[in-house]
Structure formats: C-alpha cells, structure tokens
C-alpha cells in the first residue's frame with residue numbers, strides 16, 4: 424500500500440524496478456560490435472538461438488514500408504527484404520534512447536533469443552549498429568494485435584475467445600516451462616495474423632527466473648492488468664512465484680475482449696491508477712455479464728482468483744472444459 428502514497432501521477436505504466444533488480448543475473452550476449460561495419464548502415468546481427476539469420480544485417484537490404492506502431496521508446500516498422508521480398512516487422516530503439524528503454528529492449532532481445540515456439544512471436548535476427556541503435560527483426564503479424572482487432576471488428580465470440588485462450592495458454596506453457604514470466608499480458612501485446620494465430624510479444628518487462636525461489640514481485644508492466652498479489656503480496660501472494668500473475672492478466676484480457684471494455688471499469692470511463700489499484704485489491708474480481716456460458720464463467724473464475732495460490736495453472740487451464748470443448752475437432756481429446 425505504500426506504493427499508493429508514493430504514486431501521485433496517473434500513469435498506467437508502472438516504473439521499472441531499481442536497476443539492481445532489473446539487471447540480468449548473467450551476462451547479456453550482445454552482438455559483437457567489433458564486426459560492425461561502417462557508417463553506411465551495415466550492422467552486425469546475431470541470430471536468435473533457435474532461428475537462423477544472415478550473418479550481416481545491411482540496412483539497405485530492407486525497405487521500410489510503413490510504421491506499425493510506437494512502443495515504449497521504440498518504433499516498429501513493416502519492412503521488406505529486397506532480395507526475397509519477404510516481409511518482417513523491425514523494432515528499432517535508437518542509441519540516444521534513455522537507459523531504461525535500452526534495458527527493456529536488451530531484456531526483450533535476451534528472451535527472444537531463447538524462445539522457439541509457434542505461440543511466441545518469432546525473432547529472425549538481432550542487430551546493433553555502431554551508433555548504438557538496436558533492432559529486432561521479427562515475423563510480421565499481418566492482423567495487428569488483439570487490441571486493434573477489438574477496436575476495428577468489435578467484441579469476440581466465446582468460441583473465438585476459447586481459441587485465443589488456448590493459444591495464449593500454449594504460449595505461456597512454453598514460457599513458464601522455460602522459467603520466463605511475461606508480466607505484461609494484455610490485448611496490445613498479443614499479435615495476430617490473418618489465420619487467427621495468436622502469438623505472445625513484447626518481452627520488455629519479462630523476467631527469467633534464475634532460481635526457484637526468485638522473488639518476482641516487482642512493479643513492472645501495465646498496472647491495469649496486474650494481479651492483486653503484485654500490488655499486495657502480503658495479502659494475496661502466499662507462496663507467490665510470479666507465474667500466476669500471467670494467468671490473472673490473461674483472464675482480464677479475455678474478459679475485455681468479450682465485454683469490449685476494461686472489466687474493472689464501466690464502458691467509456693477513463694481509468695486512473697489509484698481507482699484501478701483499489702478496485703483490484705479491495706473489490707471483488709470482475710465477473711461476466713448475463714448471457715455468458717457456464718463454462719466461460721467457470722474459466723474466468725479459475726483465472727481471476729484474487730489469492731494467487733488458488734488460481735489455476737496453465738496446464739490446469741489447458742484442460743478446462745471451456746478450452747477443450749471449443750477446441751478444433753482435430754485437437755479434441757477423446
């Protein structure tokens with residue numbers, strides 16, 4: 424609760440924790456700058472571990488097609504490789520960005536290097552230019568994010584939400600089994616393509632758990648989607664290990680996609696940090712409006728338990744009737 428007193432500004436993005444907590448516990452393997460070429464735009468590239476990429480990234484080989492969006496300090500471009508015409512998304516953070524922004528992209532680079540899952544956005548290369556610009560070449564997700572889809576197409580049906588839930592749970596299953604906690608699951612961090620494949624993206628505030636007992640109660644991420652134990656670990660975080668926070672955020676995300684507005688607030692109301700934090704910590708978890716099926720309602724209750732130890736795990740939720748009964752026929756277990 425001390426956090427409430429410290430917090431005066433209305434800002435849904437919480438600050439990063441102290442630098443000592445954010446610093447990776449092992450050396451970050453940055454691309455070797457010694458191979459960087461000249462000021463003509465050539466930069467070194469390192470392949471993400473499981474993927475392949477060209478040994479050298481030459482900016483001139485890629486044509487910028489459009490700006491896809493601006494994140495916290497960086498810009499994402501749609502680019503085309505001139506030789507192959509292959510289209511990618513290129514996230515660029517400039518060398519003169521502030522140190523917090525640069526640490527976020529290094530954290531994202533570190534995680535994307537380690538991940539290889541159809542449910543996590545694929546990284547094709549990581550680049551550092553001599554001037555300090557850093558870029559991540561990613562697979563291009565041509566339908567944008569779940570947030571943009573909600574705004575353009577309106578609310579989602581239960582079967583499509585079950586499909587989304589299953590894919591995000593598969594992604595979280597992969598991440599959690601590799602001791603990675605995302606910490607910022609929300610509609611705008613879930614990318615979509617035209618086949619309605621959903622992939623987890625934006626690992627700027629994620630955490631790799633190095634030891635089983637690593638604390639993971641730092642106030643990073645977007646506070647609207649934060650679980651009660653991240654604000655108040657004493658009350659809601661018995662045996663808190665951090666993984667359950669991603670489940671809470673997934674529950675809120677799905678509910679928002681169903682209702683069309685952020686669940687803790689009436690439609691159209693602009694959230695402020697203090698109101699939200701009080702609602703999350705002192706209020707009842709949000710529930711679905713009339714008309715929702717019993718299966719969906721039950722799934723939500725399993726995700727939105729305020730006490731983190733009562734929340735279902737990823738593998739439990741993957742077996743929940745809401746996910747199973749809406750799964751494509753080919754994937755249903757007998």
Ligand SMILES: Nc1ncnc2c1ncn2[C@@H]1O[C@H](COP(=O)(O)OP(=O)(O)OP(=O)(O)O)[C@@H](O)[C@H]1O
Pocket residue numbers: 491492493494495496497498499512514544561562563564565567568611612614624625627
């Ligand atoms: N691989 C991708 N394919 C297609 N669009 C993308 C891709 N990655 C990012 N984008 C677009 O670029 C936008 C900015 O992404 P970015 O990861 O930099 O920040 P963000 O998640 O929106 O914000 P923040 O970093 O502040 O949480 C996204 O909202 C999305 O619209």
